[in-house]
Amino acid sequence: MATIVYPPTINFSWLFQRPQQILSRMATKNYTVYYLNKTYDANYKRGITELKENLYLVNGVGIGSIKLREIPILWISYPPNYSYVKMFKKKYVIFDSIDYPSDEFSEWRFNFEEVQKAANIIFASSRKLYNINKRVNNKTFLLPNGADFKHFNKAERIFSKRPPDLPEGKPIVGYIGALATWIDWDIVDYASLACPEYNFVYIGPNLNMKKLPKRDNIFYLGEKKYSMLPEYLQFFDICIIPFKVTSMTEGADPIKMYEYLSAGKPVVSSNLPSILRCEGIYTANGKAEFANMIKEALENYDDQKRKRLVDIARENSWEKRAEYADRIIRYYLI
Known part of the structure; x- marks a missing residue:
């Protein structure tokens, strides 16, 4: 199938939010998913651990430790992680737009427009985010949050x-x-x-x-x-x-x-x-x-x-x- 790489944003074990929830489900659909922890979590071994079939935690090591056999899908929800786009000559980019970049999330403005334009697909968690992304990228789709x-x-x-x-x-x-x-x-x-x-x-x-x-x-x-x-x-x-x-x-x-x-x-x-x-x-x-x-x-x-x-x-x-x-x-x- 395809390989999804999620650059470090939040640790996998913290609060279990949208990235953990949806990427865990993508692994059940025959995607190979690499989830990078933001910081080292001592509850897991350092390196790459298979949490369940097709779902791998990258803990305490960099993105370069992933051995890719195909063009990866970079799944980005934190716009400053646009910097990871430049690390790959060949890649697909999915921008999972999950928070409006203002007030408490004002730092998310950095590289927001860049990742909008770089994305092959944008998923938006709310109608407001859908509208602002659709104006820039026609491959924008409404994908609300969900229930475990x-x-x-x-x-x-x-x-x-x-x-x-x-x-x-x-x-x-x-x-x-x-x-x-x-x-x-x-x-x-x-x-x-x-x-x-x-x-x-x-x-x-x-x-x-x-x-x-x-x-x-x-x-x-x-x-x-x-x-x-x-x-x-x-x-x-x-x-x-x-x-x-x-x-x-x-x-x-x-x-x-x-x-x-x-x-x-x-x-x-x-x-x-x-x-x-x-x-x-x-x-x-x-x-x-x-x-x-x-x-x-x-x-x-x-x-x-x-x-x-x-x-x-x-x-x-x-x-x-x-x-x-x-x-x-x-x-x-x-």
């Missing part, structure tokens, strides 16, 4: 013991993801005050926040292993995406939305363009409406809505995304 459906669907029912650090006594409003400046912390604080009958649980690493809201019903549980996330999600009653609405987040397609839906959980989100518009997903303008919709989401939730949300997630799985990417690559490149 089998992994998170376990949380549709209670399947294991309650984690000991989860608060008890009240319904749980839960968030899984990075604690960062793109979260609207005014919403977080206001919702906890307006909804004292709920516990608010936040799971994820603190990326860049020096100060977080503190209330009796707010619980920060820190980063958890990816394998453990369904064990927490199963006990969430409502899931939230309390993002600021900015030029950056307007180009985002939150992966957590698909993960929440896989478990059949009702979702309350800030009013972002990529949030799916369907029954069981609530979008709010402002903190007061956000708090009200948390209450409405729980009051109006039933088995029929749960099943509908799970069906939506199933149709938006990473497997479905990889199938589409594979069709595009086969038609235009190989």
